[in-house]
Amino acid sequence: MPGLTTEAAGRILADMFAPWVLDLGLTVAEVGDDSATLLMPFSERLCRVGGLVCGQAMVSAADTAMVIAISAAKGGFLPIGTLDMTVNYMRPASNSDLLVEAKVMRIGRTVGFCTAMVKTAADGRDCAHVVGTYAMPAEKS
Numbered sequence: 001m002p003g004l005t006t007e008a009a010g011r012i013l014a015d016m017f018a019p020w021v022l023d024l025g026l027t028v029a030e031v032g033d034d035s036a037t038l039l040m041p042f043s044e045r046l047c048r049v050g051g052l053v054c055g056q057a058m059v060s061a062a063d064t065a066m067v068i069a070i071s072a073a074k075g076g077f078l079p080i081g082t083l084d085m086t087v088n089y090m091r092p093a094s095n096s097d098l099l100v101e102a103k104v105m106r107i108g109r110t111v112g113f114c115t116a117m118v119k120t121a122a123d124g125r126d127c128a129h130v131v132g133t134y135a136m137p138a139e140k141s
Helices: 006-016 055-074
Strands: 027-031 035-040 081-089 098-107 111-120 126-135
Touching: 006 027, 006 055, 027 055, 035 055, 055 081, 055 098, 055 111, 055 126
Parallel strands: none
Antiparallel strands: 027 035, 035 098, 081 126, 098 111, 111 126
């Protein structure tokens, strides 16, 4: 199944996500046949004390990137729901733009499994590893 263009993935991001997700300032940096990389620019609004990007912003960006990766694997947006998500924070991100690299690990008829790495954009240091499971509508045969 064909993936999405970066422009199509950007339209999905702009049109299908809640306004508060859009407030993260995410942009689609790259999209593959079963992957997506998003950029989350640094903003004081996403920080807690000391300029540390809050974990909630990181995991929201990872969830969004994984939905776009599934959309790429399926050839377009699907109204999917997050069933489960596990996040391991590895190091804080301080005063830095973040890259979120998501990849589909396995996709079935009604469930998809993804992983995402949140990294500092400047030096590629890992900040969080996220694994997500998603429910998808059954394909009509």
